[in-house]
Amino acid sequence: MSTLFELVLMAPEAAVEMVGDALVALDALSVSVEDADALTPAEQALFGEPGMPPPREGWQRSRVVALFPAEAAAREAAALLQPQDFFEGCQVLGVQAVVEQDWVRLTQSQFDPVEITPTFWIVPTWHEPPAQAEQIIRLDPGLAFGTGTHPTTRMCLRWTALHGAKGQRVLDYGCGSGILAIGASKFGAAGIDAVDIDPAAVESTTLNAAANHATLNAGLPDAAKGEYDLVLANILATPLKVLAPLLCQHVRSGGHLVLAGILARQADELKEAYAPWLALTVSDEEDGWILMTAQRS
Numbered sequence: 001m002s003t004l005f006e007l008v009l010m011a012p013e014a015a016v017e018m019v020g021d022a023l024v025a026l027d028a029l030s031v032s033v034e035d036a037d038a039l040t041p042a043e044q045a046l047f048g049e050p051g052m053p054p055p056r057e058g059w060q061r062s063r064v065v066a067l068f069p070a071e072a073a074a075r076e077a078a079a080l081l082q083p084q085d086f087f088e089g090c091q092v093l094g095v096q097a098v099v100e101q102d103w104v105r106l107t108q109s110q111f112d113p114v115e116i117t118p119t120f121w122i123v124p125t126w127h128e129p130p131a132q133a134e135q136i137i138r139l140d141p142g143l144a145f146g147t148g149t150h151p152t153t154r155m156c157l158r159w160t161a162l163h164g165a166k167g168q169r170v171l172d173y174g175c176g177s178g179i180l181a182i183g184a185s186k187f188g189a190a191g192i193d194a195v196d197i198d199p200a201a202v203e204s205t206t207l208n209a210a211a212n213h214a215t216l217n218a219g220l221p222d223a224a225k226g227e228y229d230l231v232l233a234n235i236l237a238t239p240l241k242v243l244a245p246l247l248c249q250h251v252r253s254g255g256h257l258v259l260a261g262i263l264a265r266q267a268d269e270l271k272e273a274y275a276p277w278l279a280l281t282v283s284d285e286e287d288g289w290i291l292m293t294a295q296r297s
């Protein structure tokens, strides 16, 4: 039995779906949109009682509730969503612990093996791998962000599978569960650093790497050192823009930068942010999310 953490926010009608996608990208265990009757008295004080006109034009009188396995994950999601210009008007109402329940069983029932390519699969430990799987990442969802169920993670893994990583030095920046770093190891990377601002993610990456017999160094962001053949970063557009000089400086001549967590409509602002160092192009797209990549000359 474990405690779940609930992140509750209000969003403009036009952004509710995108906010939901972003929360899924941050590995919320579930995201639901509730109607106005679900507003607590405190929320009603902020947003008006049910039946009243919306506080602002275009606001949906409902709240978005996302469940996270850890408080740090819920607070990180809140911090990432709040300042996004795309989510302007989005207001975080709070993060709170909710009733204890057997969320392990809950999440297990929601995760099946995930196909990245016909021969590359993410397989929860309680499942048998499919017969055609040649490269397999064994991962139990819920320990940290990154289960392979979101398009952003899948696109990064697919890129690695298609391009290979044999003998390459790889940096997974914002490693979460370590899934991208472990994926790179399955394709021959040698010398992998996986870093995250969240110590729980570093711990989870270490555990998942051991379970997958992947050799890597997991640590906080300052563990990223020098130049890499491949830099993978699946975060969100705003932090990716801030991180542009740092991430580019880690790409060696001839090496690749692979970015995810970007909505299709954010492509131009990302290109602009990276233009002083690298020319990003859109390499893949799934469900409105894009993969942007660049090769250093």
Ligand SMILES: C[S@@+](CC[C@H](N)C(=O)[O-])C[C@H]1O[C@@H](n2cnc3c(N)ncnc32)[C@H](O)[C@@H]1O
Pocket (backbone or CB within 6 Å): 025, 026, 027, 076, 145, 146, 147, 148, 152, 153, 156, 173, 174, 175, 176, 177, 178, 179, 180, 195, 196, 197, 198, 201, 221, 234, 235, 239, 243, 261
């Ligand atoms: C969407 S998850 C991606 C997890 C995994 N790499 C994947 O592809 O599924 C983003 C991760 O980036 C981390 N993160 C967010 N901002 C960061 C920053 N400025 N520096 C390092 N890590 C960051 C978060 O803690 C989270 O684990």
